[in-house]
Structures are given as structure tokens and as C-alpha cells.
Amino acid sequence: MARVIVDVMPKPEILDPQGKAVASALPRLGFTQFAGVRQGKRFELEVTGPVDEAVLAAAREAATTLLSNPVIEDVVAVRVEEEPAK
Amino acid sequence: MIRIGVITFPGTLDDRDALRAVRVAGAEGVPLWHADKNLHQVDAVILPGGFSYGDYLRAGAIARFAPVMELVIDQAKQGLPVLGICNGFQVLTETHLLPGSMIKNNHRTFICREQELSVENTATAWTNQYAPGQHITIPIKNQDGQFVVSDAQLAELEAEGRIVFRYQGWNPNGSRADIAGVTNQAGNVVGLMPHPEHAVEPGFGPDAASGPRQGTDGLGFFASVIKHVLT
Numbered sequence: 001m002a003r004v005i006v007d008v009m010p011k012p013e014i015l016d017p018q019g020k021a022v023a024s025a026l027p028r029l030g031f032t033q034f035a036g037v038r039q040g041k042r043f044e045l046e047v048t049g050p051v052d053e054a055v056l057a058a059a060r061e062a063a064t065t066l067l068s069n070p071v072i073e074d075v076v077a078v079r080v081e082e083e084p085a086k
Numbered sequence: 087m088i089r090i091g092v093i094t095f096p097g098t099l100d101d102r103d104a105l106r107a108v109r110v111a112g113a114e115g116v117p118l119w120h121a122d123k124n125l126h127q128v129d130a131v132i133l134p135g136g137f138s139y140g141d142y143l144r145a146g147a148i149a150r151f152a153p154v155m156e157l158v159i160d161q162a163k164q165g166l167p168v169l170g171i172c173n174g175f176q177v178l179t180e181t182h183l184l185p186g187s188m189i190k191n192n193h194r195t196f197i198c199r200e201q202e203l204s205v206e207n208t209a210t211a212w213t214n215q216y217a218p219g220q221h222i223t224i225p226i227k228n229q230d231g232q233f234v235v236s237d238a239q240l241a242e243l244e245a246e247g248r249i250v251f252r253y254q255g256w257n258p259n260g261s262r263a264d265i266a267g268v269t270n271q272a273g274n275v276v277g278l279m280p281h282p283e284h285a286v287e288p289g290f291g292p293d294a295a296s297g298p299r300q301g302t303d304g305l306g307f308f309a310s311v312i313k314h315v316l317t
Contacts, residue, residue: 010189014234015260017190066151069144069180071187072234 002051004059007077008068009040040076043067051080088113088312091128093158093174095120095149099136100171100283107283108132111308120152129315130167130211131158133174135227135281145188145230146176159183167211167311168275172228175267175277184268184277185243186235191228192260198227200292200301201280202254203266207247210273211314215306222303223292226258226280233261233268233279243268251278282307 010016016038023037045059056078063075090108092115094101105115116128120138125131138149149155159181162168170178178184191197202223205216216222235243240263243249251267259279267278282304285291292301 014189015192015232017192017194017232021194066147067143069147069187071179071185071236072189 001083002047003081003083004045004047004051004056005077005079005081006043006045006059006063006067006075007040008043008063008073009076010038011072011074014072040073041067044081056080088130088315089116089126089128090114090308090311091116091118091125091131093118093120093131093133093154095136095138095152097137097140098134098173100134100281101136103281104132104134104171104283107286107304107308110286111305111312113308113312118154120149120154122154123157125154125157125161130169130311131161132283133158133168133170133177134283135172135174138173138177141173141230144176144180146173146178146180149173149177150180155181162270162275165272165274167314169212169307169311170275170277171281171283172231172279175279176230178275178277183270183275185239185248186233186262186265186268188230188279189232189234190230191232191258196227196229197231197258199225199258201226201258201266203251203278203280204254205250206252207250207269207273209247210250210269210276210310212276212307212310213250214313215310221254222306223294223301224280224282224285224304225292228259228279231259231261231279233259233265235262235265246271250276251280 019038090113092104108115179187205220252264269276285304288300294301
């Protein structure tokens with residue numbers, strides 16, 4: 001089964017309180033290499049048939065209408081991920 | 087009698103308080119269900135607070151696509167008075183009937199307290215019974231209450247007088263320009279994070295000059311919409 005992966009991130013100019021909370025926790029565990037953290041969302045849309053252009057177009061539309069709010073978030077990627085053969 | 091609908095989504099918490107506030111103000115409260123496919127001839131609609139659909143995805147994001155919302159959006163564009171309180175405000179920003187959006191409070195904690203606000207626009211369907219600049223105190227309780235809006239849209243809101251309420255005393259969540267509530271261009275759709283429906287009865291409201299829990303500053307919202315519908 002193939003998947004369409006949609007990545008959504010808070011807009012760069014919008015404060016990301018969750019990312020800030022994670023960033024302030026990292027040094028407590030000794031991770032001092034990271035200057036900042038931003039936290040986004042990854043959606044995995046499962047597709048039973050082949051992923052053609054129509055499916056991708058539908059995924060892009062879903063990404064901008066439901067999966068993200070364009071006022072505060074950007075859709076940074078919509079891509080196909082084939083499940084590796086077992 | 088004026089009929090004011092209050093929508094219940096799965097996860098809504100303050101629908102009963104909103105219905106009670108409507109009755110206290112002298113109107114008939116009409117319970118509406120998220121799956122309703124008609125608005126039962128109401129004269130106005132309130133989207134109450136709570137955690138519709140568990141706040142999954144984003145606060146208000148899934149409620150925005152509930153069947154009843156298609157009717158609310160359509161009617162709001164034709165002038166139906168609509169008030170969004172807290173989660174209801176978040177739903178209205180998701181519909182884009184109201185500008186901006188809400189993200190987590192800047193201090194990342196849930197707050198629950200009494201909050202002083204100034205009423206900056208008294209021309210809306212929900213604020214016409216207040217005096218311009220009047221200060222009111224009503225409860226606020228939320229985690230995702232930080233109002234965000236782009237520079238361009240903020241300038242537009244300021245220029246058009248569409249900022250209806252501003253936080254006074256302190257800014258409880260980091261909201262841009264101390265904004266607690268806004269309206270659409272027509273003034274029939276209003277949203278705010280604090281809760282007027284929790285400040286309508288002496289004995290159960292915020293502390294006031296007249297005594298502890300005597301505050302009824304929220305009543306003006308409901309009196310305003312009744313006046314608006316009657317005129």
C-alpha cells in the first residue's frame with residue numbers, strides 16, 4: 001500500500017510554543033548542540049490503489065483545506081512513499 | 087420571543103451555560119446539534135466553548151466542517167448574528183469568517199481567571215449595549231488562546247475598527263496587540279476568547295464592586311443581540 005506524506009510546519013514568523021518547550025528541555029538531557037526546535041505535523045494518507053496525479057492533487061487540496069490552516073501553518077511537502085516490499 | 091441557537095459539538099463544554107445566559111437575558115435558547123441540517127429558525131447563533139473533537143488537528147478545525155456549520159457560514163454571510171466564545175472563536179477563525187488564528191498561550195499553561203477587557207467597538211450585533219471604551223470583567227479559561235494575525239491584516243483590523251475587545255491589566259496569553267476579540271466587516275460575526283456566558287447572574291459571576299461573585303458584565307452580549315434582532 002502506498003502512502004502520501006503531508007508535512008505541515010508552523011509559519012516561520014509564528015511563535016511555536018511547543019517547539020520552544022522542547023528546545024528548553026534538550027539541554028537538561030545534555031543535548032547542547034541545538035540552537036532551536038520547531039515542531040510540526042506529519043500526516044500519512046494511505047492509498048489502496050496507485051498514486052496518480054489525481055490522488056496527489058486531492059492530497060494537496062486536503063493539505064491546504066483541512067490538514068493545515070494557512071493563517072498559521074505552511075504545507076512544506078506532499079510526497080509519495082511506497083511501502084518497502086517485505 | 088427571540089430565538090438564539092447554541093451549537094453542541096462532540097466535546098463542547100459550555101453549551102448549557104450559554105443556553106442559560108440566553109434565558110437569563112430574556113430570549114429563548116434553542117439547542118442545535120453539530121449534525122443538524124437546519125437552523126430551526128433561530129435569530130442568532132452562539133458557538134460555545136469547550137474542546138470540540140478533542141481539539142484534534144487544531145482547535146476548531148474539525149468542527150468547522152460539521153454539517154451545521156455549512157448553514158451557519160452561509161447565513162452569517164447574509165447577516166445572521168453569530169458569536170464564537172473561546173473554542174467557538176477558534177471555529178470561526180477556521181471558517182475564515184473571522185481573521186487570524188489562535189495558537190498555544192505564550193507561557194504554554196492553561197489559565198483560568200477573571201479578566202478585564204475594554205470594549206473597543208460598540209457597533210456590532212453583540213456589543214451595542216456597552217459604552218465605547220467600557221471596561222468589563224468576565225472569566226477567561228484556555229490553553230490555545232494566543233491570537234495571531236499577519237502585520238497586513240492587523241493594520242486592516244485597526245483601520246476598520248474590527249478589534250472589538252482588548253485585554254486590560256495584563257495580556258493573559260501573548261495575543262497580538264492585546265486582542266481578545268474581533269468582528270467581521272459587517273459586524274454581525276464576533277469572536278472572543280473570554281467567556282461572557284459565565285458572568286450573567288449575581289452570585290455566580292466574577293468579583294465586582296458590589297460584592298464577591300456579583301459580576302454580570304457578560305449580560306450585555308445577550309442584551310445586545312436581542313436589541314440587534316428587534317431593530
